[in-house]
Amino acid sequence: MKTSLDHLPEGKQRELAHVVETVREGFARATAQRTQPRFRNGKLLKIILFGSYARGDWVEDPVGRYFSDYDLLIVVSHDDLTDMAEFWEKTEAKLLADLSAGTVLRTPVSLIYHSLDDVNDKLRLGRYFFMDILRDGITLFEEPGHSFVEPQPLSPEQALRETREYYEDWFGTAQEFIEGAGFHRGKGHLNLAAFNYHQSVERLYHCLFLVRTLYSPKSHNLNRLRDLAEELEPSLKTVWPRETRFEKRCYSLLRDAYIKARYSRAYRITEEELDWIAQRVALLQNLVREACESRIETLAKAA
Known part of the structure; x- marks a missing residue:
């Protein structure tokens, strides 16, 4: 997968760096106080930018009041960690507050959460959505040693x-x-x-x-x-x-x-x-x- 954001303006690159930091810090806080080893030892494995900002065809139209989001795939070590209310609600609230303040973030952020096993299962099933992410997505953060499988296209x-x-x-x-x-x-x-x-x-x-x-x-x-x-x-x-x-x-x-x-x-x-x-x-x-x-x-x- 690609790793370069050179096609984006410097301001957008700074915003994405802030989003990545916010997501990582939010996940760390959400798991730090957990007593069960399954949660306490859970890992954030990948943060991947996909969609229009990855492809380079994003839209910012103040007249029509339409602005593309930063679309991010968050990959974690198991399915329990994808629970929105348990692990991600405060992170999304923080990003929304940053967007409202308009200082470090001026672009909406849309996050989706999947385990590595779930993404790999969907790649084996030929799901276009995830195959497109592998083709066009940009890795913003990654823990080594947790690769995606080779996609298996459907007939x-x-x-x-x-x-x-x-x-x-x-x-x-x-x-x-x-x-x-x-x-x-x-x-x-x-x-x-x-x-x-x-x-x-x-x-x-x-x-x-x-x-x-x-x-x-x-x-x-x-x-x-x-x-x-x-x-x-x-x-x-x-x-x-x-x-x-x-x-x-x-x-x-x-x-x-x-x-x-x-x-x-x-x-x-x-x-x-x-x-x-x-x-x-x-x-x-x-x-x-x-x-x-x-x-x-x-x-x-x-x-």
Whole structure:
């Protein structure tokens, strides 16, 4: 894998050095007080930059209010250490605070966590997402002696079969949640309708990831899923406009619906806000359908 950041401006290189230091220090603090040897002796093995900043095609568009993230793969010694709440929540909070302060960090950071065994299993299964990281990624930190395995590409027939199965499953259940949202709106259950719209959007994003890369991040965070999906399929940037207070509030209500719509008495959403969300979900559904069916058509020709 590559190790040079020479294609990035010096300011970006300094930011990434700060991110790497923050991730390493955060992991060290999260494991230092653990009593179980499995946790106390856990290791941070690799930090790898992937995505647009690794490839060199990142976007900074103040007018359109779109900025590429630093996408980082964090590789640890075993799966238990990938638990977000247990080991990484404070690190992500620190990076978000640094971004808000705007002194040492001015670029958003998106982290994904996997064990070395998990990454190697996915490479053996021919998962494009991880194969692309090996091809284009840049190693920012690495403990010696923990190599990735050689990828095993899928045959065109295997890729087509798996892709079709993912599309039928995830796109189909996304449609079921959309129908569920309509049912609950008809009954006046507006909070449950919002939750169902959240679930439909989450599944549409996962559908896109799985169809295009045979991999999807383990997350319910719509901001993270949205950012990754928009990088993968730029046409999706049109789905969630954020020009007005109303648009921002509607998206926030959708984003928060996963937890708050079900459990918080303070959560309130109106029919007008649900109407806006429903329109944007319909647009997202159409764009994901087009992107997925185009991918399947390409694979079918190759098979």
